Amino acid sequence: xxxxxxxxxxxxxxxxxxxxxxxxxxxxxxxxxxxxxxxxxxxxxxxxxxxxxxxxxxxxxxxxxxxxxxxxxxxxxxxxxxxxxxxxxxxxxxxxxxxxxxxxxxxxxxxxx
Amino acid sequence: xxxxxxxxxxxxxxxxxxxxxxxxxxxxxxxxxxxxxxxxxxxxxxxxxxxxxxxxxxxxxxxxxxxxxxxxxxxxxxxxxxxxxxxxxxxxxxxxxxxxxxxxxxxxxxxxxx
Numbered sequence: 631x632x633x634x635x636x637x638x639x640x641x642x643x644x645x646x647x648x649x650x651x652x653x654x655x656x657x658x659x660x661x662x663x664x665x666x667x668x669x670x671x672x673x674x675x676x677x678x679x680x681x682x683x684x685x686x687x688x689x690x691x692x693x694x695x696x697x698x699x700x701x702x703x704x705x706x707x708x709x710x711x712x713x714x715x716x717x718x719x720x721x722x723x724x725x726x727x728x729x730x731x732x733x734x735x736x737x738x739x740x741x742x743x
Numbered sequence: 744x745x746x747x748x749x750x751x752x753x754x755x756x757x758x759x760x761x762x763x764x765x766x767x768x769x770x771x772x773x774x775x776x777x778x779x780x781x782x783x784x785x786x787x788x789x790x791x792x793x794x795x796x797x798x799x800x801x802x803x804x805x806x807x808x809x810x811x812x813x814x815x816x817x818x819x820x821x822x823x824x825x826x827x828x829x830x831x832x833x834x835x836x837x838x839x840x841x842x843x844x845x846x847x848x849x850x851x852x853x854x855x856x857x
């Protein structure tokens with residue numbers, strides 16, 4: 631079984647809808663991250679969490695919110711989806727000792743029409 | 744502030760040829776540097792990393808990279824390309840302080856032809 635899982639893997643939604651992307655991990659890591667990938671722009675950090683009570687904004691947090699329900703679960707929400715949020719979203723984890731060695735999920739492809 | 748610049752969004756090589764993917768960084772503190780690889784329809788996986796110590800680091804699948812402070816570079820190389828190396832490669836940087844996430848470059852797509 632994969633260490634970092636994301637659901638759904640693909641989602642098409644309409645402008646204005648609220649949508650939640652979920653991430654679960656079995657690695658026992660404290661730290662979790664949400665990135666967005668757009669062609670030609672690389673990965674950009676949306677939010678990151680160092681533990682259940684510590685959540686931080688990343689480079690592009692506007693329009694997004696997150697919830698760390700447990701050490702193993704980190705959800706990303708789009709409160710009111712817009713077309714320019716169409717992208718590939720990745721969740722990642724790392725432990726506190728080796729923060730830079732991040733383990734990525736398979737990604738969620740989100741299309742907002 | 745830190746940043747990463749990957750020179751060339753697309754690199755094409757023939758099978759058996761040298762692979763060279765370029766990465767330059769900007770950092771006000773000694774950086775930790777990384778290369779990640781993304782195969783089609785997959786997430787990223789760590790290829791290699793430089794933190795401290797030896798400036799030539801070796802990674803998986805025959806790749807290596809050299810940290811050159813004077814040139815602020817961390818170029819990725821492989822002596823002989825294989826078809827299976829075709830993927831997108833990302834250079835990333837983080838300061839050597841706990842608690843900071845990675846900053847990624849825009850990526851370089853490597854194509855390998857037979």
